[in-house]
Amino acid sequence: MTNRRRVPRGTWTRWRRAASFATCGALVASLTTGCWAEPSAMPAVRDFLIAWQVGNYEAAADRTVGVDRSQVEDALSRVRQQLDAASLRLSLGTGVPGSDVDQIVKxxxxxxxxFTVKIDLGENGQPWEYPGLMHLKRVGGKWKVIWSPSIIHTKLKPGQRLAVVTEVPERAPITDTEGHPILNQVNAYMVGVYPGQLADPQKTLDLLAKQAKIDGGRRLDAERLLGRVRSAPPQDFLPLLTLQVPENNQLIQRLNRVPGIQFQGVTSPIAPAYAPELVGNLGPATADRLQQVGAPYQPGDTIGVSGIQFLQQRRLAGTPTVRVVAQDETGKNTEELRSWPGQKPQEVQTTLNPGYQRRTDLALKGLRYPASMVVVRPSTGEIFAVSNHGTEGRNLAFEGSYPPGLTFGIVSAEALFSKAGVNQATKTTCPANATVGNMTFTNKARRDGTFATHFAASCKTTLAQLSNRLDAQTLLKEAGLFGVGQNWGLTVPAFTGSVPVPTNDAEKAAAMIGEGNVRVSPLTMALVAAAAQNGTWKPPYVLKGISKPGQTPPPQSLPPEPVADLKQVLTRTAKHGNARGARVTGDTVGVAAPVTYKDGDRTRTISWFVGSSGDRAFAIAVEGLVYTPEIAATFLRGR
Structure with a gap:
């Protein structure tokens, strides 16, 4: 570092003024027009860039010559709008580390x-950064920027504007286990605008957002829509909504009265052919949904809003290719300035089997209560079918939370067979009442017999009395072998079940018969039936080739002898007991049970069937008192 002798401030100022006067005197003598001229163009360049960056377009225009200043103000103010930019930053120099190019050459x-322009287009990617160049001249002793559109971008010519072109790829299909699309082609309208034809874009989009209340009140973000409209090519149709008909006819009629709104009829694969609660639906990108799916999706896009369509949005939709172009108002003479390539959409294949799906839908059809059903393949864990009837769009087949009642006896029986020395031929009693701890359990009394006969006869008192042969931790451990309450690594939301640790003998007895605080979903119990049939619990899956890395648990084998006894018990139940109405094939086994419980101030009843037939296991849960073996028989017969 060079050492400098400190000069008193007044001395330095006087010396600098003297030098200036001396220089100017010489210039005046020679009639040089540069007298009193700014020696450096740096302040003019700096002030112009700062004013542009902070949005003081009037101050930036004051630093220019060549055209009317209002034209400069207008051109600079439109840059952010034309790019729908989240931010714009300007700096002197090329922005290239180690570059030896001078910032200003005079x-x-x-x-x-x-100079360097850095613009954030709001896509959560790298900002668009490019070099800029401006020409200056000294006018009246002061440096001025000679205005040209090329200051905004070196390739921008007079009469041109910037525009953002978004090319959205065709959405990939969701397919069944054989690779056939699950979605039906339906008639719809694309609702949008021609940006250049809008007399008042703000008014049009405010009215659109006000009228188009989606899914019980979700609103479109009018401000963000306005940004997209201003940045789009003026002459191109810009879709803002896709509305299926006839479901949205009333909304379409309301939007038809909004000035500037246009409609284009399309036929698109939108509606799920079956299992809509799992497959999901498409809808507009409202503000809250955009927070969930993130960039690069924008207001006006049609995105997955539920089910697999939402969960696999990025895979199914890919990502759009975004191009910044320079074009005239007619859209001609377009020149690409920068592009960001998108990602190609990918098909999502499910394990759903259309044949089994038709059977489950048929089995639940016509029920006057909400009902859910799941079919799985015991040998693999594949989910063959998912049906929800009257559940108001909720996938209760996966996410329902119900007490399982005596269907949980499958787990309790295996625990007794494995850990308590009980088997299907063990002599047991079935009294009308059995008190365990401070709780009394009741059912119709049966004469003395074996565990298998009393299980088939829905004897809660039998299991309650046998609960003293198991400790609480053993019961929970055996439930875990059936996957109850475990992490399945499933790629869609599901309730795996819950068996809280019993704090006393009464709670343990209640847990043995699937009451108290035990909760399961239909999928939980379908997997319980699958494990009883196969001898090994397999983690379920519904999407092929898509899993949560490191989260899918290994299969869990059950002891062979207890499983053999358990199959005998379930066979007897289907032949002679509470599930006999479902035995339409010789290999059908299972258990049927209604359970009544308190849900807050309400008393509710869930009717269950849990069983298997060959390499298919299934569970049915109905939110009301019905005879579930008939529903199971309809499924097994397929009619």
Whole structure:
């Protein structure tokens, strides 16, 4: 570092003024027009860039010559709008580390200044950064920027504007286990605008957002829509909504009265052919949904809003290709300035089997209560079918939370067979009442017999009395072998079940018969039936080739002898007991049970069937008192 002798401030100022006067005197003597001229163009360049960046377009225009200043103000103010930019930053120099290019090159009364433009297009990616160049000249002793559209971008010509072109790829299909699309082609309208034809874009989009209340009140973000409209090519149709008909006819009629709104009829694969609660639906990108799916999706896009369509949005939709172009108002003479390639959409294949799906839908059809059903393949864990009837769009087949009642006896029986020395032929009793701890359990009394006969006869008192042969931790451990309450690594939301640790003998007895605080979903119990049939619990899956890395648990084998006894018990139940109405094939086994419980101030009843037939296991849960073996028989017969 060079050592400098500190000069008193007043001395330095007097010396600098003296030098200036001396220089100007010489210039005046020679009639040089540069007298009193700014020696450097740097302040003019700096002030112009700062004013542009902070949005003081009037101040930036004051630093220019060549055209009316209002034209400069207008051109600079439109840059952010035309790009729908989240931010714009300007800096001197090329922005290239180690570059030896001078920031400002001056020759007599003219100069060229290099600067860098960095624009955030709001896509959560790298900002668009490019070099800029402006030409200056000294006018009346002061440096001025010679205005040209090329200051905004070096390739921008007079009469051109910037525009953002978004090319959205065709959405990939969701397919069944054989690779056939699950979605039906339906008639719909694309609702949008021609940006250049809008007399008042703000008014049009405010009215659109006000009228188009989606899914019980979700609103479109009018401000963000306005940004997209201003940045889009003026002459191109810009879709803002896709509305299926006839479901949205009333909304379409309301939107038809909004000035500037246009409609284009399309036929698109939108509606799920079956299992809509699992497959999901498409809808508009409202503000809250955009927070969930994130960039690069924008207001006006049609995105997955539920089910697999939402969960696999990025895979199914890919990502759009975004191009910044320079074009005239007619859209001609378009020149690409920068592009960001998108990602190709990918098909999502499910394990759903259309044949089994038709059977489950048929089995639940016509029920006057909400009902859910799941079919799985015991040998693999594949989910063959998912049906929800009257559940108001909720996938209760996966996410329902119900007490399982005596269907949980499958777990309790296996625990007794494995850990308590009980088997299907063990002599047991079935009294009308059995008190365990401070709780009394009741059912119709049966004469003395075996565990298998009393299980088939829905004897809660039998299991309650046998609960003293198991400790609480053993019961929970055996439930875990059936996957109850475990992490399945499933790629869609599901309730795996809950068996809280019993704090006393009464709670343990209640847990043995699937009451108290035990809760399961139909999928939980379908997997319980699958494990009883196969001898090994397999983690379920519904999407092929898509899993949560490191989260899918291994299969869990059950002891062979207890499983053999358990199959005998379930076979007897289907032949002679509470599930006999479902035995339409010789290999059908299972258990049927209603359970009544308190849900807050309400008393509710869930009717269950849990069983298997060959390499298919299934569970049915109905939110009301019905005879579930008939529903199971309809499924097994397929009619």
């Amino acid at each position: 020759k007599d009364d003219e100069a060229d200044a290099r």
